[in-house]
Amino acid sequence: MATRPVPEHGSRARYARGCRCAACRDANRSYENNRARRTAYGTWQPYVGAEPVRRHVRALMDQGMGWRRIAEASGVSKGTVNKLLYGAPGRGVAPCRRIRRETAEQLLAVRYSAELLAAGALVDATGTWRRIRALVAVGWPKAHIAQALGAAAPALQLNELLVVASTARRVASLYDEWWDADPAAHGVDPHQAERARRHAVSQSWPPPMAWDDGDLDDPEAVPHVEGQVRNLRTRSAEHLNDARHLLSCGVPLHEVAARVGLTPGYIRTRLAIPVQDRAASA
Secondary structure (H helix, E strand, O other), rough: OOOOOOOOOOHHHHHHHOOOOHHHHHHHHHHHHHHHHHHHHHHOOOOEEEEEEEHHHHHHHOOEEEEHHHHHOOOOHHHHHHHHHHOHHHHHOOOOOEEEEEEHHHHHHHOOOHHOOOOOEEEHHHHHHHHHHHHHHHHOOOOHHHHHOOOOOOOOOOOEEEEEHHHHHHHHHHHHOOOOOOOHHHHHOOOHHHHHHHHHHHHHHHOOHHHOOOOOOOOOOOOHHHHHHHHHHHHHHHHHHHOOOOOOOOOOOOHHHHHHHHOHHHHHHHOOHHHHHHHOOO
């Protein structure tokens, strides 16, 4: 069974756990002095209504966050959160009506986070698909992405609207690792990488550079598509210029294709290599 984290030194909570170091004694003394002063003035209210806190926790749960994860994120014990939500049905105890002010503040401070979702919780797939398509746009084939995610088949068989939180987290982690990496350095064939890029352009899939930070998971956000697609086309033109130069130096076509990351057929078509020259260039 997991143990409750020990509060840090210099806190009344650590004093209550039995620590009598100078810092913890000072913290307890300050707490008691404050309580005595406010009690004298009639302003000491250590408890607040539990219902607003309960609604907040349930709202987080409706978004897919488990109550145990909420407890961990807040630093409140799981037993306290359990009593807040459910009471003790076996003993006929209803959920609490009041809660300590500090506990309420800790729980109300918890905000929705995808990292705190239960693994099987369903989440919007927008960000997942944007990340996958952005990786394809910079040369990562879908089959390579599927393999990295542990899929049994090379196809990415994901629902277009919803995915489980664990999949969304895996895709986000892979995206963070690969968005600015060279696919060739990870074993992707240059020809496959170029096919992936061309497919992304044909589908108008924006690359990572088209998205501002924080926009990938926002369904209302739009990418800076026009400039980024132009950048992809400019890069392709630069690769073709490199290919033209290498061919003029007598480098065989298959070697040129490997160097610049384009397929031989694409180079032949775009550079309009005459039929009589194709055999020589091969």
